[in-house]
Amino acid sequence: MTAQPTARRRNRIQSDDVRAHIQQVALDLFIEEGYEKTSLREIASRLGVTKAALYYYFPTKDDIIGSLIAERVAVVEELLEWAQTQPDRAAMRIELISRYAESLRDDPRLAGILRFLKRNQTLVDTLDAGRQLGEQLRRLLVLLVDPAEPLPRQLRRAMALYCLHADMFPLAGTATERHEAMLEVALELMASADAGDLPGTSTHRQPR
Amino acid sequence: MTAQPTARRRNRIQSDDVRAHIQQVALDLFIEEGYEKTSLREIASRLGVTKAALYYYFPTKDDIIGSLIAERVAVVEELLEWAQTQPDRAAMRIELISRYAESLRDDPRLAGILRFLKRNQTLVDTLDAGRQLGEQLRRLLVLLVDPAEPLPRQLRRAMALYCLHADMFPLAGTATERHEAMLEVALELMASADAGDLPGTSTHRQPR
DNA sequence: GTCTATAGAGGGATAGAC
DNA sequence: GTCTATCCCTCTATAGAC
Secondary structure, X not given: OOOOOOHHHHXXXXXXXXXXXXXXXXXXXXHHHOOOOOOHXXXXXXXXXXXXXXXXXXXXXXXXXXXXXXXXXXXHHHHHHHHHOOOOHHHHHHHHHHHHHHHHHXXXXXXXXXXXXXXXXXXXXXXXXXXXXXXXXXXXXXXXXXXXXXXXXXXXXXXXXXXXXXXXXXXOOOHHHHHHHHHHHHHHHHHHHHOOOOEOXXXXXXXX | OOOOOOHHHHHHHHHHHHHHHHHHHHHHHHHHHOOOOOOHHHHHHHHOXXXXXXXXXXXXXXXXXXXXXXXXXXXXXHHHHHHHOOOOHHHHHHHHHHHHHHHHHHOXXXXXXXXXXXXXXXXXXXXXXXXXXXXXXXXXXXHHOOOOOOXXXXXXXXXXXXXXXXXXXXXXXXXHHHHHHHHHHHHHHHHHHHOOOOEOOEOOOOOO
16 A cells, blocks of 8 residues: 555565454454364464464464453553552542543454453463453552442442443444443442442432 | 162262262363363363263263253243233332342352353353353343433443442452442442433432 | 273474475 | 475264173
8 A cells, every 4th residue: 555665674564464464363263263163274264374374473373362462461551550650549540440441442453352351261361461461450450449448339440440341242322432331331430439428328429 | 968768869869969060070170271171081080080971971061061051041031031021110120130139149059150151251152051141141131221221321231230240350258248249239320320310410319 | 880992083383395 | 484294182072891
């Protein structure tokens, strides 16, 4: 599409493209049929090559999915580092939810990865990158949840985070509308966890 | 422990026990290592038999996990049938959440099955019983969610159902306390979806 | 009911030509 | 970079003795 500066640079770009293409096709198949049931032969076949060719780009099958997870790990790491520099914890929590939602919304490739992660957690736990991501989610929860709070409030905060991952059930609306709804409900859950009384148990509100 | 009436009856009871024992050991391994990575040889070894013995109790590997899922399908089916006979839809929704929570709380074996289901959804979709369970969850959502409502309210109701499945993150407290917290947050989400205004956007409440 | 032995298929990964 | 050919392994499932 665009002009290629030099042959050497073009090869590098093509190589990255091929890598990304393999990742995408493999991910689609992993989601459709499951990771173990998808063979390298099948991935290669859909790409129009043989499975031996895949080994030029990825040393093992695990590295194909592992490399995708690692990209997400890098994004979440940035978020965590930002959060740890914030002095006002209450404000940070709210902003953290918003930023996390943003990070989910902005990368169109991410939806597939998240779907895979949710549907193959046992496998993910066997991968280095997967365990890193699990550890990051635990750190996120530690930042959001105060262990001294009553259990229902802790649960509200945890559900706020989970809510942002919730575009996998068949909700109507455009992707943007769904994301707005998810963020709205997540922020409501956080506000409800902050509130002094619980909705439905009293008619007045004391916004802390 | 208890006396066995007759030899014939004892054999029958033992056979059921063995079946249940196989299911339990297999489920534990499936959760620990994943379904595909767990071989029948490994299950048999932990049971102290050879894998050929397992084929006397289950015709295939899929039937081991399938039979566990089928038990859950029967419970949810009862719930759905009850819900469909209720005239007052708003009251039914609240009661449905409570009854669903109850059904999760009452069966101690269920926690493991649910954990497996959540962590292996792609596999579950390839099993007959798994697809039935997926269809039932969709029917549950249809009963809970009104497609004419604004998206955020639909999402709150869906999250109420999901909240009841949420005892997989590391929350403190006893199992009973966690269940109480889950039900409380779920009912709050339903109430919030029913309310005329949204918490945080206004200071008065109009309980519909 | 449980065993031994094995069939039969398919997988990930590698060697080496081109 | 991509191919063909192949190694080596593990798995599910079955046959048939006890």
